[in-house]
Amino acid sequence: xxxxxxxxxxxxxxxxxxxxxxxxxxxxxxxxxxxxxxxxxxxxxxxxxxxxxxxxxxxxxxxxxxxxxxxxxxxxxxxxxxxxxxxxxxxxxxxxxxxxxxxxxxxxxxxxxxxxxxxxxxxxxxxxxxxxxxxxxxxxxxxxxxxxxxxxxxxxxxxxxxxxxxxxxxxxxxxxxxxxxxxxxxxxxxxxxxxxxxxxxxxxxxxxxxxxxxxxxxxxxxxxxxxxxxxxxxxxxxxxxxxxxxxxxxxxxx
Amino acid sequence: xxxxxxxxxxxxxxxxxxxxxxxxxxxxxxxxxxxxxxxxxxxxxxxxxxxxxxxxxxxxxxxxxxxxxxxxxxxxxxxxxxxxxxxxxxxxxxxxxxxxxxxxxxxxxxxxxxxxxxxxxxxxxxxxxxxxxxxxxxxxxxxxxxxxxxxxxxxxxxxxxxxxxxxxxxxxxxxxxxxxxxxxxxxxxxxxxxxxxxxxxxxxxxxxxxxxxxxxxxxxxxxxxxxxxxxxxxxxxxxxxxxxxxxx
Numbered sequence: 001x002x003x004x005x006x007x008x009x010x011x012x013x014x015x016x017x018x019x020x021x022x023x024x025x026x027x028x029x030x031x032x033x034x035x036x037x038x039x040x041x042x043x044x045x046x047x048x049x050x051x052x053x054x055x056x057x058x059x060x061x062x063x064x065x066x067x068x069x070x071x072x073x074x075x076x077x078x079x080x081x082x083x084x085x086x087x088x089x090x091x092x093x094x095x096x097x098x099x100x101x102x103x104x105x106x107x108x109x110x111x112x113x114x115x116x117x118x119x120x121x122x123x124x125x126x127x128x129x130x131x132x133x134x135x136x137x138x139x140x141x142x143x144x145x146x147x148x149x150x151x152x153x154x155x156x157x158x159x160x161x162x163x164x165x166x167x168x169x170x171x172x173x174x175x176x177x178x179x180x181x182x183x184x185x186x187x188x189x190x191x192x193x194x195x196x197x198x199x200x201x202x203x204x205x206x207x208x209x210x211x212x213x214x215x216x217x218x219x220x221x222x223x224x225x226x227x228x229x230x231x232x233x234x235x236x237x238x239x240x241x242x243x244x245x246x247x248x249x250x251x252x253x254x
Numbered sequence: 255x256x257x258x259x260x261x262x263x264x265x266x267x268x269x270x271x272x273x274x275x276x277x278x279x280x281x282x283x284x285x286x287x288x289x290x291x292x293x294x295x296x297x298x299x300x301x302x303x304x305x306x307x308x309x310x311x312x313x314x315x316x317x318x319x320x321x322x323x324x325x326x327x328x329x330x331x332x333x334x335x336x337x338x339x340x341x342x343x344x345x346x347x348x349x350x351x352x353x354x355x356x357x358x359x360x361x362x363x364x365x366x367x368x369x370x371x372x373x374x375x376x377x378x379x380x381x382x383x384x385x386x387x388x389x390x391x392x393x394x395x396x397x398x399x400x401x402x403x404x405x406x407x408x409x410x411x412x413x414x415x416x417x418x419x420x421x422x423x424x425x426x427x428x429x430x431x432x433x434x435x436x437x438x439x440x441x442x443x444x445x446x447x448x449x450x451x452x453x454x455x456x457x458x459x460x461x462x463x464x465x466x467x468x469x470x471x472x473x474x475x476x477x478x479x480x481x482x483x484x485x486x487x488x489x490x491x492x493x494x495x496x497x498x499x500x501x502x
Contacts, residue, residue: 099396101401104499119412147497150498167406184403
């Protein structure tokens with residue numbers, strides 16, 4: 001359990017490798033020993049009841065939530081050690097949140113350009129071209145001069161995805177990104193994620209959209225009570241769940 | 255200027271008895287102009303000091319060092335809970351007594367003039383409110399916004415400069431405007447330490463001429479005009495910084 005990668009990471013090794021992860025908030029243990037590895041290009045959907053630790057789990061992957069015990073390796077690098085450079089990690093791991101969290105005082109184009117300009121110090125023209133291409137990709141090319149407050153929830157969420165992608169991350173984390181959206185705009189966001197997944201982006205999603213998970217996931221992970229109860233291909237999890245808790249949960253949400 | 259106003263205001267005095275002496279008497283006009291100049295300069299300096307103090311205080315409040323946070327909390331408690339006149343007198347007579355005198359070539363003057371003390375005392379007084387106003391603005395910025403910057407690998411400084419501060423400033427503006435207006439009006443109490451601002455200058459006139467009502471009216475009009483100017487400037491600033499879909 002205490003091994004550290006010393007050799008260079010190769011793409012056939014897990015891009016995300018979580019080992020024996022424990023996390024408590026005060027006396028409440030949210031994650032009670034999680035082991036999960038994700039390979040490059042994989043799409044993982046984490047499902048489970050509220051309070052099962054899904055969001056906490058995904059937030060540990062880019063260091064937003066510090067952990068108590070265990071190890072997390074990203075591309076072979078131990079990120080949970082004390083000396084690890086979190087900023088360097090976050091350049092490689094993109095994250096999109098439930099509440100979009102756009103910068104309301106900047107235009108859509110600025111929102112997308114800010115991080116590469118400030119953090120990566122890339123030239124303006126280059127970043128602008130990339131930002132415009134990404135906005136076109138999320139079908140918002142005509143909104144680049146609008147402010148976030150002028151957009152619908154679904155549009156804002158797509159800007160948030162473009163903003164994250166403009167940092168050219170190696171993997172993307174989606175934390176219940178459609179939970180705050182109107183039903184009619186959920187689809188446009190899911191389509192964007194689906195496009196991304198089909199291009200080979202490694203994606204970890206926490207989601208309540210079971211139909212979507214079934215459609216795009218390579219692997220579905222069911223969590224309950226801070227543990228991974230069951231994981232496997234969507235056909236197996238949704239079609240033939242093995243654990244009683246999985247069966248119970250799916251019978252309630254499907 | 256007197257050539258144009260004197261006939262009118264002299265006629266006014268002869269017909270109605272209303273004595274607006276600064277508009278027909280050269281000496282009184284001089285006193286009025288000194289009053290206006292001093293008052294405007296005082297307001298400008300006091301507002302500037304209060305803004306700097308407010309920003310520094312708000313930054314210090316977020317410091318990791320408890321000593322600094324404690325000092326800011328004490329400062330706010332002291333200066334918000336005592337009357338500005340008392341503060342002004344304390345600075346001028348209390349601290350002023352200990353400041354060195356400067357040789358002006360034959361005579362001595364205190365290193366800090368009464369004008370200087372008014373700027374310091376009122377700037378610090380107004381600053382104590384501005385600290386709280388800026389703090390409220392910073393706290394109004396959703397935590398989730400800085401979570402997004404964290405996920406995008408912004409440094410804490412980049413987050414503060416490019417996201418937290420621009421948003422906090424917008425949230426603070428309405429409260430800031432009313433505090434600055436209030437502070438501009440409070441500068442009239444510099445009268446008690448003989449700063450030759452508007453109130454002091456006109457009190458000199460009415461002591462000589464006994465035209466108290468007329469000079470009071472002039473004072474009223476003057477402060478209304480000053481407040482109107484500040485309101486317009488702050489309103490324009492708010493307009494320029496306004497963003498579609500934010501805070502409406």
